[in-house]
Amino acid sequence: MIEVSGLTKCYGPVEAVRDISFRVEPGEIVGFLGPNGAGKSTTMRMLTGSIPATRGKAMVAGYDVATQPLEVKRRVGYLPENVPLYPEMVVSRFLSYVAEIKDVPRGARKAEVGRVVERCGLEQMSNRVIQNLSKGFRQRVGLAQALIGNPPVLILDEPTVGLDPKQIVEIRKTIKELAEEHTVLLSTHILPEVAMLCDRVIIINRGRIAAQDTMENLSAAEGPGGERRGTLEDAFMAAVAAEENIEE
Amino acid sequence: MKNIWAVCRREFASFFVTPMGYVVVGTFALITGLGFTASFIFYARVTESPSTYAYQGVPDFEETLLSPFLVFCGMVIMFIGPLITMRLLAEERHRGTIELLLTHPLRDRDIVFGKYLASLGMLAVMMLVVAVHLCVVGYFVDVEPAVLVFGVITVFLMGAAFLSMGLFVSSLCSTQITAGTFTFGLFFVLYILGALSEDMSEENPAPPGWPEGVRGAIGFAYGIFRSLARQLPLDAHAKEMAQGVVAPHDIVYYILFAAFFLFLTFRSLESRKWRS
Numbered sequence: 001m002i003e004v005s006g007l008t009k010c011y012g013p014v015e016a017v018r019d020i021s022f023r024v025e026p027g028e029i030v031g032f033l034g035p036n037g038a039g040k041s042t043t044m045r046m047l048t049g050s051i052p053a054t055r056g057k058a059m060v061a062g063y064d065v066a067t068q069p070l071e072v073k074r075r076v077g078y079l080p081e082n083v084p085l086y087p088e089m090v091v092s093r094f095l096s097y098v099a100e101i102k103d104v105p106r107g108a109r110k111a112e113v114g115r116v117v118e119r120c121g122l123e124q125m126s127n128r129v130i131q132n133l134s135k136g137f138r139q140r141v142g143l144a145q146a147l148i149g150n151p152p153v154l155i156l157d158e159p160t161v162g163l164d165p166k167q168i169v170e171i172r173k174t175i176k177e178l179a180e181e182h183t184v185l186l187s188t189h190i191l192p193e194v195a196m197l198c199d200r201v202i203i204i205n206r207g208r209i210a211a212q213d214t215m216e217n218l219s220a221a222e223g224p225g226g227e228r229r230g231t232l233e234d235a236f237m238a239a240v241a242a243e244e245n246i247e248e
Numbered sequence: 249m250k251n252i253w254a255v256c257r258r259e260f261a262s263f264f265v266t267p268m269g270y271v272v273v274g275t276f277a278l279i280t281g282l283g284f285t286a287s288f289i290f291y292a293r294v295t296e297s298p299s300t301y302a303y304q305g306v307p308d309f310e311e312t313l314l315s316p317f318l319v320f321c322g323m324v325i326m327f328i329g330p331l332i333t334m335r336l337l338a339e340e341r342h343r344g345t346i347e348l349l350l351t352h353p354l355r356d357r358d359i360v361f362g363k364y365l366a367s368l369g370m371l372a373v374m375m376l377v378v379a380v381h382l383c384v385v386g387y388f389v390d391v392e393p394a395v396l397v398f399g400v401i402t403v404f405l406m407g408a409a410f411l412s413m414g415l416f417v418s419s420l421c422s423t424q425i426t427a428g429t430f431t432f433g434l435f436f437v438l439y440i441l442g443a444l445s446e447d448m449s450e451e452n453p454a455p456p457g458w459p460e461g462v463r464g465a466i467g468f469a470y471g472i473f474r475s476l477a478r479q480l481p482l483d484a485h486a487k488e489m490a491q492g493v494v495a496p497h498d499i500v501y502y503i504l505f506a507a508f509f510l511f512l513t514f515r516s517l518e519s520r521k522w523r524s
Contacts, residue, residue: 045347048351050350052520052522070355073353076351080344084343084345084348089262101354102352
């Protein structure tokens with residue numbers, strides 16, 4: 001569903017993302033893991049067509065992001081890191097605007113907005129002005145926006161950041177449910193979250209892929225000294241450390 | 249087309265769910281209303297005793313009141329226009345909502361034309377204010393209705409040209425304040441240029457002692473600069489048009505002016521693809 005090969009993004013002399021390649025199969029829920037500044041958001045932006053790649057190729061839902069951006073954008077729901085919303089708009093009005101842009105037919109728009117509102121638990125809030133919503137509800141509006149038009153691929157950039165524990169649990173539950181019918185690529189730096197949600201993990205550090213494997217394999221693998229890595233945390237630290245050794 | 253309309257509607261509505269739209273239209277109504285009243289009173293006095301004001305006989309209504317008033321409305325748009333255009337793209341960038349625009353299935357043309365149409369919508373609301381004034385004129389004075397309609401169109405075209413320039417500047421900036429200030433600065437430079445050009449002599453500024461070739465070159469460059477300074481300012485084309493004198497080149501000028509800056513806005517949006 002998502003196929004990335006040799007993707008690179010340079011900002012002047014700085015290489016934010018260096019030659020990364022990975023695949024996400026249909027129906028999978030893949031965690032994109034890495035420390036802050038590792039290049040997670042940059043990669044996601046390139047996948048959604050928000051910024052162009054310097055080199056390399058990204059295919060989403062069978063379309064090339066660089067040459068057929070509109071086809072890709074029709075098939076991807078994207079929740080950016082800092083959920084961008086129009087603060088002056090009413091939730092339901094905002095969602096029906098998104099539905100219009102995402103080519104939901106006029107007659108079906110109301111039902112579609114109703115569907116995502118229900119899915120994201122926004123029933124009580126649909127007539128509220130976005131600026132008056134709490135952070136948790138704004139995050140849900142962002143998620144609802146990504147779900148409009150029922151796109152096969154969901155790209156969620158740190159969907160739980162800044163939420164309180166209860167909201168985190170709720171949004172994780174929603175994501176888990178979504179994974180049943182969508183292919184999900186999810187970025188985070190919260191390790192237990194990945195363990196709870198994902199089938200497979202891609203660990204990225206300093207713009208490079210440090211490790212990618214299924215949850216079981218990663219936590220079962222042995223470290224350099226022959227010790228068994230019990231948890232994802234160990235696997236993550238080992239991957240990040242190994243990368244740093246190469247650098248030196 | 250559908251998406252242009254969607255972007256336009258959202259943008260236009262956002263003017264009126266925030267105080268912005270009301271402030272802009274209100275200020276415009278206040279300033280033009282005062283200007284209208286003042287010039288109407290002045291014209292009434294002149295008509296009563298033309299000789300006191302050094303006129304011989306009652307001065308021409310269109311030339312003395314209508315045209316200056318319409319050009320004045322255009323000038324007010326010069327001051328208020330930056331307030332409309334500064335937010336169009338700069339604010340999307342500032343709030344990060346540009347990321348939504350760029351990741352939703354929208355083409356650049358949907359964004360640029362949608363935003364521009366929304367600002368033209370604001371302009372149309374402001375034209376309603378001008379139309380009210382002109383209805384008053386039509387009621388009290390014996391003027392061809394066509395002249396009045398054409399007057400509104402003139403001010404609209406002038407405003408549309410201002411707004412296209414503002415949209416372009418907004419596409420370059422990442423905050424509203426920079427966009428607004430920069431736009432206003434550009435408008436003002438154009439205006440001052442127009443005022444200065446009236447004093448520019450037609451003669452070649454190079455001293456007569458210089459070699460013929462150099463003089464010719466300087467004269468040529470000066471000639472181009474002079475005619476640009478005379479023709480480029482937006483108000484230069486409005487004066488005659490506002491009297492109901494329809495000259496196709498004036499209308500074409502405004503349309504080309506707007507088209508040029510819309511073209512630059514497209515290039516500016518597109519630059520995200522090659523600028524990192």
